Amino acid sequence: MTTMQGKVAIVTGTSNGVGSSVAAMLLSQGAFVFGVDIAAASSSLSGYLNYRHHQSDLSQPASPIDAVKACAAAFGARIDVLINVAGIIDHYGSVDTLTDDIWDKVIAVDLTAPVRLMRAVVSVMLKQEKIDGERGAILNVSSRAGMSGATAGVAYTSAKHGLIGATKQVAFRFRNEKIRCNAVAPGGVLTNMALDKEKLDMQATPAIDAVRLAGQSYDAMNTPDEVASVIIYLVSSASRGVNGAILPIDNGWSTI
Numbered sequence: 708m709t710t711m712q713g714k715v716a717i718v719t720g721t722s723n724g725v726g727s728s729v730a731a732m733l734l735s736q737g738a739f740v741f742g743v744d745i746a747a748a749s750s751s752l753s754g755y756l757n758y759r760h761h762q763s764d765l766s767q768p769a770s771p772i773d774a775v776k777a778c779a780a781a782f783g784a785r786i787d788v789l790i791n792v793a794g795i796i797d798h799y800g801s802v803d804t805l806t807d808d809i810w811d812k813v814i815a816v817d818l819t820a821p822v823r824l825m826r827a828v829v830s831v832m833l834k835q836e837k838i839d840g841e842r843g844a845i846l847n848v849s850s851r852a853g854m855s856g857a858t859a860g861v862a863y864t865s866a867k868h869g870l871i872g873a874t875k876q877v878a879f880r881f882r883n884e885k886i887r888c889n890a891v892a893p894g895g896v897l898t899n900m901a902l903d904k905e906k907l908d909m910q911a912t913p914a915i916d917a918v919r920l921a922g923q924s925y926d927a928m929n930t931p932d933e934v935a936s937v938i939i940y941l942v943s944s945a946s947r948g949v950n951g952a953i954l955p956i957d958n959g960w961s962t963i
């Protein structure tokens with residue numbers, strides 16, 4: 708059993724899916740959770756006294772730093788944990804049909820915002836004393852598409868690969884300061900992640916289906932809670948020796 712009792716955690720994407728499960732698990736273990744999402748707070752979190760919701764579009768340049776300042780105003784200067792969950796998918800589009808709009812949106816939410824949040828949070832973590840030998844722990848939610856070219860479009864694939872690179876760089880750079888940074892790479896997760904089927908790139912989709920569908924049958928998919936419990940482990944002291952890891956949560960999909 709890990710315990711997050713009394714820890715302060717910033718979690719993005721808490722209004723739905725994986726982020727909502729992560730927040731609920733942290734809160735049930737006694738953490739203070741500062742949720743950031745473009746949408747209103749999930750009703751499932753409203754009963755927790757230690758939850759604060761910050762409604763903000765993380766693709767806006769000032770949003771990440773504003774969120775970190777608002778967390779300090781709510782819970783004090785210390786931040787023990789950052790979990791970057793918020794994300795959007797593309798339409799499985801190929802590079803020849805890619806629009807600037809899709810590229811800019813997906814990179815802004817899935818790569819730039821998590822990096823800006825890490826920048827703001829690491830600055831805080833560096834100034835704080837260690838607790839249980841650690842200054843802080845960061846967890847980024849990448850994807851199977853962060854390690855494969857055959858499961859999504861070029862924008863999402865690039866953003867999720869980029870997030871893995873950022874995770875490894877932060878992990879190595881701040882290892883001596885005792886700030887850990889890990890990522891998970893989920894396969895299919897049973898959430899409502901918006902995939903506008905009418906906009907799907909119908910030339911690209913069949914080309915990637917051989918690999919994509921192997922991970923997306925109902926039996927191969929994980930629940931948000933199954934993903935969340937691994938995330939909690941990776942930010943808890945139970946995983947103290949793990950830094951710079953990219954952990955698949957995909958029922959073996961990545962063995963293909």
Ligand SMILES: NC(=O)c1ccc[n+]([C@@H]2O[C@H](COP(=O)([O-])OP(=O)(O)OC[C@H]3O[C@@H](n4cnc5c(N)ncnc54)[C@H](O)[C@@H]3O)[C@@H](O)[C@H]2O)c1
Nearest residue numbers: 720722723724725744745764765793794850895896898900
């Ligand atoms: N669902 C899957 O199959 C799957 C697979 C692999 C990885 N992932 C990753 O898991 C993470 C969580 O996805 P999910 O499945 O829970 O999806 P979801 O759509 O249920 O949740 C994503 C959350 O991010 C929020 N969000 C989107 N854009 C935002 C913005 N600009 N600013 C702030 N918040 C914003 C949404 O409002 C939503 O609450 C994402 O990073 C996603 O890429 C999902």
